Amino acid sequence: MKFKILIIDDKDHSVSESSTKLISKLEESHRKFLTLRADIEGLWGANEQGDDVILLHDFRQYEYVFIHDSFNEPLILASLKESFINQVSFQTQLVFFSGSRSRSRTPKQERLRNINPDVSYYAINRSQYFENMNNFLDSAILGRQDIIHLYDKSNPIRSVVQEELKKAIMVDLEESIEKAARGVNMEKLLEFLKITDISGYVETFAKKDDIDFIRSLDML
Incomplete structure (x- = not known):
């Protein structure tokens, strides 16, 4: 099955609910679908003027790209975030996760307000991401892939x-x-x-x- 997820999370193993801890608790049958990065080197950068994003990586090989959306130490500068989302969303589906985001049992979609209102991405609380990734991967493995399973595990697939x-x-x-x-x-x-x-x-x-x-x- 060709199902791949890229996770970009700068939180190390010592942090509660880090992506390294998430992957370590998964079975090998689930881990094989995930690629984890702790930095953005070789993935994207800014142009010489620093006012736009330049993609350095082809994200089309992934069904989803999960990115830690830190408020204090963002992996994407706030001034470049909309440009980044607009470009990457044409290649894959983006999911931003953060401990400061509110929980939701239904998929939470947000839209670009300035560049392209037709472009959307998902946002999720880090704890939900950590708790429900296994259920979400189950849905893909069982041919029932649906992002609802990332938000709600009350009825495991x-x-x-x-x-x-x-x-x-x-x-x-x-x-x-x-x-x-x-x-x-x-x-x-x-x-x-x-x-x-x-x-x-x-x-x-x-x-x-x-x-x-x-x-x-x-x-x-």
Whole structure:
């Protein structure tokens, strides 16, 4: 799957909810989608007059670029921020995160007011970014990519997919235990749950009566 995120965060590992700590707590299956930078060297700079941004990097290889938006030590000078957003937004989707931003359970989009009001970018609280990145990456891995999962983890995408597969198996059960146990939905569920002995589970389910089948399915 070609899904890549660039994170630019100047906060080191000692800082609470730093990006290095975020990446260290993720599984390797999730970490591989992230590239972390602590500085902007080789990414962008200012022109000779210092009044405009010059991009030094092609950001089109990333679906999202996350940038720490510090008030005291900004990675992008305030005078150049709108120009930067306007240029980069034609290549990728920008997400600015900061501990000073308010929390929101719905995606918070902001727009350029002066240069190009049609250009938008996302803003998110650092704690939400830190807490929900795993859920957001899950949505991409499962083919359900949606930035809502970066803001709201009250209904984890893995739980949603798991319940959908169980409901599909229950529909199969209405036809027969054989179809429910040996059907494609059961196989998908067991693979999703990373169960190694799939054939053993299938045979066990195939021997159950309806009540025991449903009870065992609920326990998965």
